[in-house]
Structures are given as structure tokens and as C-alpha cells.
Amino acid sequence: MAEDADVVVLGMGPGGEALASRLATAGLTVVGIDERLLGGECPYYGCVPTKMMIRAAGSLAEARRVPVLAGDSRVVADYTPVARRIREEATDDWDDQVAVDRFTRAGGRFVRGTGRLTGPRTVRVGGREFRASKAVVLNTGTAPSAPPVPGLSDTPYWTNRDAVTVYTVPESLVVLGSGAVGLELAQTFARFGAMVSVVEVADRILPQEEPQAAEVLADVLSSEGLSLHTSAAAEHVGHDGTDFTVRLPDTRLRARRLLVATGRRADLEAVGLAELGLDTTRGFVEPDERMRIADGVYAIGDMTGKGAFTHVSMYQADIAARDILGEPGPPARYHAVPRVTFTDPEVGAVGLTERQARQQGLLVRTAVARLPESSRGWIHKAGNEGLVKLVEDARRGVLVGATSVGPCGGEVLSGLALAVHAEVPVETLRRMIYAYPTFHRATEHALAELDREPRP
Ligand SMILES: Cc1cc2nc3c(=O)[nH]c(=O)nc-3n(C[C@H](O)[C@H](O)[C@H](O)COP(=O)(O)OP(=O)(O)OC[C@H]3O[C@@H](n4cnc5c(N)ncnc54)[C@H](O)[C@@H]3O)c2cc1C
């Protein structure tokens, strides 16, 4: 016999948890289902533990800058406090009881298990079936995916889930993939003393962002001792019981550990999307502007392919929750999705890259201002690498994209994200006052550069 609820949330990532709690608090009967940990990847294996690692690695890097700026320093890296913080402060040793209690206190019912749609309003978990009178919300996210490199699947390689649970830093590490996962973890482990090589199949690291950003970051990472192999497709991976070997076309890398960070995949088949007549062979499910994928069925988070970020999952959760509750509000728009890769320098970006803007047929003007040439960058000295890049839709005179690389690149991004989001005329941005001497003042320099660019 089916168990009834108003809403069934399948997959309790950050968005699912927020939505389920909100609907339960509003008085609906809500069943939340997760096969792993309530809260999803972000708090247990993603954003939170990795940012704790990065914070610690950043403190080492700052201490190493003392000789340039303030005398002398001797840095003895010890990963123990990081491993402890991740266990004690971030993840409760990968125990979600606090989150389960919080959801239960909000009035929700949590079911641990693997769920699958059996119809538009029904979800099966083991021998139980849950029937939703109002809505089913899917928030099943993505899982790490490994490329089909010969030999790889027979080796004990790491994904991000292994990397955040270590007690000690490996002496050497190869990282396959130079997206956010690969680079954040590569730099962190290198700063703790690992010999790190990064292998990227594209012709530059962080290929989804602006080439100028990748260039700045590549220089910094190389100067910190990482070896970067771009345009490099691994031909074979082996493990001899102690070390990994990764064969590239022109060299062979050897390391104690291998981290595979080549992207993530949503398993739409496993969730039962075929029950709705939807294509499960595509990488993502395509919701409408209210997050609906069928009558009474919603999808939010990484599985929608709108940006695999916690803030996108939460943004979509808000829209779906409003729709279910019948509350008014704007539909989803993705023209100003911000994203930050938390390397040092941080790479913040919003909206379109120059390439994407041109591909969309926009008449584009761009400008770059470099942080070391700005007052604040010059004052900052050690660790001042960075830039601000603007991408203008020259016909409309508004920014459609921007990138800010630097010590606080993710924070500097906020003003640029507002400009892209609200489509503030570039003319208005030019008339603003930018505090001296801030990093964000580089935006003013970039705007002046933009002025010098002829209109296309
Ligand atoms: C290393 C790393 C660092 C990251 N850092 C950041 C960052 O700094 N900032 C940022 O914005 N984003 C970051 N992300 C991305 C972020 O973690 C995700 O975008 C975020 O978790 C949102 O994902 P989601 O809502 O789609 O669900 P997920 O977090 O993927 O959760 C989905 C949940 O569904 C459950 N599930 C799946 N299938 C089933 C099923 N059939 N039945 C029951 N339950 C199921 C899973 O167990 C999981 O708990 C990072 C990711 C990684 C890997």
C-alpha cells in the first residue's frame, strides 16, 4: 500500500533539503528520500570540506610570503588539524543526524534508501511506495565520473569523496582533470607538500573559463611547483600495489595517489525518468522556467545542467517551492550565474565568457585590467596575481560576462555579478565611484580599457 504525502523529494542535496524543509514548515506533509547523506555532496564531500582544506592551505601560502613582506617565517605544514576540522566541524564524521533532526523538527519525514520514480507521482524505495498528491521533486545530483582510460577502472584511484577523507597528504599525486575539483585539490595538496602533476585533455587548465584567467592561474601553479600537462590525454593508467603510473603521449607520470576529477554525471536512468517518457540518454534533464519537467514533477540542482553549484541548486529550490506553494515570484533566469574556483588566486566569473558571447552572435567588446598594475595589487605585492575581464554586448551597452581573478576574486565578483544580473548600462558603471585602493577598483580600469576599444 502506498504511503501518502503532499510532496516527495527524491534526493536531498542542498536544494532538496532547503525546499523540503520550507514546504514542511509551511504545513505540507513532506517525505525526503536520500540513499546517502541528507544535504548531499556539498556539506560532506564538496564545498564545505574542500574550502576548509583551501583555507588551511592558504594560511601556509600566506606564511610563506612573510619573507617578501615582513621578516622571516618557517612553515611546518601539518594536515592533522584539517582532517580533524573536516570530521569534527564539517561532517560529524560523515554522520547526518543533525540534518535529519533539523528536517524532522521542521515537520518532514526522512527516508534513507535508493528511490526511483514508478509513475508521475509515485516513488519506490525498496519495498515501500510513496505517493505525492501535489508534487515530486527530483534533486538526485551527480556522481564523479571517470573517463574510459585503459587500465584506470582496475586501480584504486581517488575521487573527491576519497580526497576529503584523508588523514595525511600523499607524497605525490597525479590529478586527472583541471576543472574546479581538480585544481582546488591539486593546489591544496601541493601546498601541504605533495608533488603534484595535473593532466588536462584540453589545451589549457580551467578550460571553461577565460583563457586569460587560466594563464594567470597556470603561472601561479607552476611557480608553486605543480607540473601542468595540457593537451594531454592519458593513454593508460596502472597501479603496482604502491604507485600509480599514468602514460601520456610524451611522458610517463608516477605518483602515490591518483585523483580523477574529470567531471560528474547524472544517472537519469536510475532515477526512473523513463517513467515520464523523458530521454534518459542526455546528460541532463531540462526543466521549464518553474523547474517543472512534467505535470507535478520538478527537477532542481546539478541534474538540470544549469551550473553545478550549490547556489544554483538553492536558487532553483526557491522557484520550485514557490510554484508548489502557489506563491508569486519571478521565473528562473540563468544569464548571470556566478561561479568561483577557490584556487589562489580565486577565479570568479559570471555570465558569458568572450567565446560564448561571440558564439551567441553578439557584437562583443572586451577589456582586461591586470591586478599587479593596479594600486592595490602593487601594494599587495606577494600573491597579487589577477585580473578583471569584462565582456560587453556592444549593441546594448551592457556587460554580459565578467571574470575577476585575484586574492579575493570571488568577492570582487559580487559587483560584476550585479552588473550582469541587472543589466546595468556600462555608462552607469563608468560613472560610479570605486573605493581606493581596493581590488575591485580594477573594474574601473577595465572599463577605461573598454572605452578605448573601437565599437565593432
Ligand atoms: C569537490 C567539490 C567541491 C565543490 N565546491 C563547490 C563550491 O565551493 N561551491 C559551489 O557552489 N558548489 C560546489 N560544488 C558543487 C556542489 O557540491 C553541488 O552543486 C551541490 O551539491 C548541489 O548539488 P545537487 O543539489 O544537485 O545535489 P547533490 O549535492 O549532488 O545531492 C544529491 C543527493 O541525491 C541523493 N541521491 C541520488 N540518487 C538518489 C536516489 N536514486 N535515491 C535517493 N537518493 C539519491 C544523493 O545521495 C545525494 O545526497 C562542489 C562539488 C565538488 C564535488
Ligand SMILES: NC(=O)c1ccc[n+]([C@@H]2O[C@H](COP(=O)([O-])OP(=O)(O)OC[C@H]3O[C@@H](n4cnc5c(N)ncnc54)[C@H](O)[C@@H]3O)[C@@H](O)[C@H]2O)c1
Ligand atoms: N568552487 C566551485 O564552485 C566548485 C568546486 C568544485 C566543483 N564544482 C562543480 O562540480 C562539477 C564537477 O567539477 P569537475 O572539476 O570534476 O568537472 P569539470 O567538468 O568542471 O572539469 C573536468 C575537467 O576534466 C577535463 N577532462 C575530461 N576528461 C579528461 C581526461 N580523460 N583526461 C584529462 N582531463 C579530462 C575536462 O576538460 C575539464 O577541464 C563542476 O560542474 C563544477 O562546477 C564547483
